[in-house]
Amino acid sequence: MKINGSTLVHGIMGNPVSHSLSPAMHNGAFAATGINGVYVPFPVEDVAAAISGVKALGVRGVSVTIPHKQAVMEHLDEIHPVAERIGAVNTLVIHEGWLKGYNTDWLGANRALEDAMDLAGATVLLLGAGGSARAIGFGLLEAGAQVIVASRTPKPGQALAKQLACPWHPLADVAELAADAVVNATSVGMGTMRDMSLVPQAVVGSFPVVMDIVYAPLQTRLLKEAKEAGCRTINGLQMLLYQGAAQFELWTGQEAPVAVMAAELKNAMGLK
Numbered sequence: 001m002k003i004n005g006s007t008l009v010h011g012i013m014g015n016p017v018s019h020s021l022s023p024a025m026h027n028g029a030f031a032a033t034g035i036n037g038v039y040v041p042f043p044v045e046d047v048a049a050a051i052s053g054v055k056a057l058g059v060r061g062v063s064v065t066i067p068h069k070q071a072v073m074e075h076l077d078e079i080h081p082v083a084e085r086i087g088a089v090n091t092l093v094i095h096e097g098w099l100k101g102y103n104t105d106w107l108g109a110n111r112a113l114e115d116a117m118d119l120a121g122a123t124v125l126l127l128g129a130g131g132s133a134r135a136i137g138f139g140l141l142e143a144g145a146q147v148i149v150a151s152r153t154p155k156p157g158q159a160l161a162k163q164l165a166c167p168w169h170p171l172a173d174v175a176e177l178a179a180d181a182v183v184n185a186t187s188v189g190m191g192t193m194r195d196m197s198l199v200p201q202a203v204v205g206s207f208p209v210v211m212d213i214v215y216a217p218l219q220t221r222l223l224k225e226a227k228e229a230g231c232r233t234i235n236g237l238q239m240l241l242y243q244g245a246a247q248f249e250l251w252t253g254q255e256a257p258v259a260v261m262a263a264e265l266k267n268a269m270g271l272k
Contacts (some may be wrong), residue, residue: 106139
């Protein structure tokens, strides 16, 4: 790749962003498609100043990550209706100074699930009530699925269930709930909670499809136990991959080289 005066600049805005896998994924996609583009990390604390900067510098596209997915919305010229309903933006498309915000997290989750099942008419048990759960929940509704929310704390879980017009249950009820798929949209399974799972091993086999948004580690306890029980499993790297593919397509108007992007993600994680 040669960077010159015609290179289209893209990046990821957040704090911190040095750990992000997105540069590897998107730079690999630009190289594979022959697009003269580059994707770099933008560590950002002041969102308003960052938005002025990307507009002034002619940046073409930006990924938005924690903690700016909500704060960035007030600085945009237009917001896609689904992103508006979700209440969070993770993708900016910039054209002639006009900023439009999208959310591709739900697209990534839906596409990952659709590799294993038909979402229309399916029932999905969604674990968690944070930002990721919110995006996934609204995306499932867009696909025609029915959602059940289960969360540790009642107030946020009940609030999300009300917005999704779906039932809420405490996590303690998971063993009694029936669904075609279960999605862990919490951080349980990573870090200090690496050895934990929100779905009891004795009942995980009752869910035909099991998805975990955690991708470090790639095989969480939930996914290991689900695989042993004969479930179809989806790891968090798939959601990251597909949301990134949707971003690439919004920025370029070209079909994303998904296989290349997947390989770059695995290389960045030291996986074969």
